[in-house]
Amino acid sequence: MDAGGRITAGAGLNLLGQHGADRNAEATVYVGNLDTQVTEELLWELFLQAGPVTNVYVPKDRVTSTHQGFGFVEFRSEEDAEYVRRGDATRCERE
Numbered sequence: 001m002d003a004g005g006r007i008t009a010g011a012g013l014n015l016l017g018q019h020g021a022d023r024n025a026e027a028t029v030y031v032g033n034l035d036t037q038v039t040e041e042l043l044w045e046l047f048l049q050a051g052p053v054t055n056v057y058v059p060k061d062r063v064t065s066t067h068q069g070f071g072f073v074e075f076r077s078e079e080d081a082e083y084v085r086r087g088d089a090t091r092c093e094r095e
Contacts, residue, residue: 023055027081028074034058036066047073051080 040056058071075081
């Protein structure tokens with residue numbers, strides 16, 4: 001992330017071909033404490049169950065090329081991101 005709190009362009013999965021400046025920080029969820037075997041593809045599949053995902057970015061260490069244990073998932077809408085933030089995604093049905 002840059003000093004303004006926006007997610008900068010990176011090598012993440014990106015459905016819409018967006019540049020970093022075009023991403024919606026309000027529709028983005030921080031995901032932490034990731035296992036070393038978690039991939040961007042896996043995060044995409046998991047969070048897709050909560051709502052339409054437009055971008056997944058997991059920063060990688062420049063030396064080891066392994067991720068740093070956290071990432072960001074951007075949803076199509078702020079409502080979908082809020083749904084995940086509230087923990088409603090763990091329920092079987094959305095309201």
